[in-house]
Amino acid sequence: MAKTIVQEFTKGLWEEIPPFRLVLGLCPVLAVTKTVANGVGMGVAATFVLVCSNVLVSMLRNIIPSQVRVPCFIIIIATFVVVVELVMQAFTYPLFLQLGIFIPLIVVNCVILGRAEAFASKNPPVASIADGFGIGVGFTIALGALAGIREAFGAGTISVPFSDTVIQLFGPSFEPFTFMVEAPGAFVCLGLMLAVMNMVGK
Amino acid sequence: MRDIIRMIVVLAILAACGGALLAGVKSSTAEQIEYQQLKFVKGPAILEILEGCSNDPLVDRFKIPDGEVERGFYVGVFDGKANTVVFESFGKGFGGDIGVMVGVNLETDKLLGMGVTTHAETPGLGSRAKDDPSFRAQFKGSSITESFKVKSDGGQIDAVSGATITSQGVCQGVTDSSGFYSKLKPQIIEQAKAFAK
Numbered sequence: 001m002a003k004t005i006v007q008e009f010t011k012g013l014w015e016e017i018p019p020f021r022l023v024l025g026l027c028p029v030l031a032v033t034k035t036v037a038n039g040v041g042m043g044v045a046a047t048f049v050l051v052c053s054n055v056l057v058s059m060l061r062n063i064i065p066s067q068v069r070v071p072c073f074i075i076i077i078a079t080f081v082v083v084v085e086l087v088m089q090a091f092t093y094p095l096f097l098q099l100g101i102f103i104p105l106i107v108v109n110c111v112i113l114g115r116a117e118a119f120a121s122k123n124p125p126v127a128s129i130a131d132g133f134g135i136g137v138g139f140t141i142a143l144g145a146l147a148g149i150r151e152a153f154g155a156g157t158i159s160v161p162f163s164d165t166v167i168q169l170f171g172p173s174f175e176p177f178t179f180m181v182e183a184p185g186a187f188v189c190l191g192l193m194l195a196v197m198n199m200v201g202k
Numbered sequence: 203m204r205d206i207i208r209m210i211v212v213l214a215i216l217a218a219c220g221g222a223l224l225a226g227v228k229s230s231t232a233e234q235i236e237y238q239q240l241k242f243v244k245g246p247a248i249l250e251i252l253e254g255c256s257n258d259p260l261v262d263r264f265k266i267p268d269g270e271v272e273r274g275f276y277v278g279v280f281d282g283k284a285n286t287v288v289f290e291s292f293g294k295g296f297g298g299d300i301g302v303m304v305g306v307n308l309e310t311d312k313l314l315g316m317g318v319t320t321h322a323e324t325p326g327l328g329s330r331a332k333d334d335p336s337f338r339a340q341f342k343g344s345s346i347t348e349s350f351k352v353k354s355d356g357g358q359i360d361a362v363s364g365a366t367i368t369s370q371g372v373c374q375g376v377t378d379s380s381g382f383y384s385k386l387k388p389q390i391i392e393q394a395k396a397f398a399k
Contacts, residue, residue, distance in 0.1 A: 060216075063212060065208055065212060067209060068209045068212065068213055071213060072213060072216055075213070075217055075220050076216065076220070078220070079220035079223055079224060082227075083223070083224065086224075086235070087227070089231070089238065090234035090235045091234070091238075093235075093238035093241070093242050094242060097242070
């Protein structure tokens with residue numbers, strides 16, 4: 001059942017949206033979704049790494065010996081992660097400070113290694129780009145949505161990605177539900193979203 | 203045997219290409235990263251001291267070697283004259299070194315202002331040396347060559363209440379800065395000239 005390029009892209013948005021359907025890469029999902037700006041920033045960084053690593057892995061899939069494929073994938077992924085880290089430091093320094101250790105940790109994000117192993121190492125480059133881009137956008141949407149819910153209830157604000165603007169949602173009398181921006185709140189919120197996704201999906 | 207050689211070659215080539223790419227990205231972003239770090243870590247203090255200047259002091263900067271260290275200077279242009287420099291000095295605080303930014307008028311040697319950049323002082327006590335404008339304002343207008351001391355040491359500066367050690371550290375940082383300022387002054391004036399508009 002060969003899929004078209006468009007299908008390879010769109011499957012990442014719903015059918016295989018990473019945190020909810022694949023339930024992969026949960027560490028950054030839980031850790032950086034305190035604000036929308038952080039969540040989307042993380043998603044964009046991961047998408048860039050995912051697309052680049054998918055392309056390279058796919059192009060080199062006949063050259064890389066299968067016994068050492070995982071070290072090869074890690075070298076490719078780690079290279080692009082450091083590129084992202086340096087570029088972020090150079091152009092979006094406050095975001096870099098916020099995301100901190102979670103940028104280098106993209107190297108071991110199982111969404112990216114998972115796509116390299118499960119998809120890019122078996123498919124041609126164009127399909128791999130579509131797959132990487134779709135999964136990446138899905139990851140970004142998922143992070144943005146989770147962060148939106150957490151930030152709205154936990155702080156009463158929505159921060160616009162890649163700018164300094166912060167929108168106040170409620171009036172000054174709003175009491176923040178701070179549980180939502182703490183780690184347990186992330187678990188509860190993710191669980192509820194998974195439940196809703198499963199109900200809608202059935 | 204052929205398999206093993208192939209594995210080694212592929213891995214080595216991949217790693218080498220990765221290294222080359224990273225070296226390229228690193229060197230091409232180095233300057234921009236330095237600027238960003240300046241802007242978000244030291245920038246706020248520099249811009250506050252040089253409020254009203256007509257240039258961007260984070261761009262108009264130069265370094266002068268002083269013994270083993272390099273000192274960074276940020277130039278402020280007022281009325282077309284590059285007559286003010288801001289530079290950083292360190293004092294010993296309660297929780298480690300305190301970074302002190304000092305702005306000096308090159309013609310009169312008078313302090314235009316000072317600000318605290320990096321510190322590890324107690325939040326709410328020592329940290330007020332950074333946040334409390336009335337403490338910082340005491341330094342303004344004095345000559346850099348004066349020795350600054352808190353009142354309990356027989357000096358002229360009112361310490362931040364509950365943070366005497368921090369205040370002493372800041373005073374020491376400002377006092378120390380006059381040492382290398384006087385020593386490097388001819389070079390500073392020479393270099394600063396280039397930024398006049």
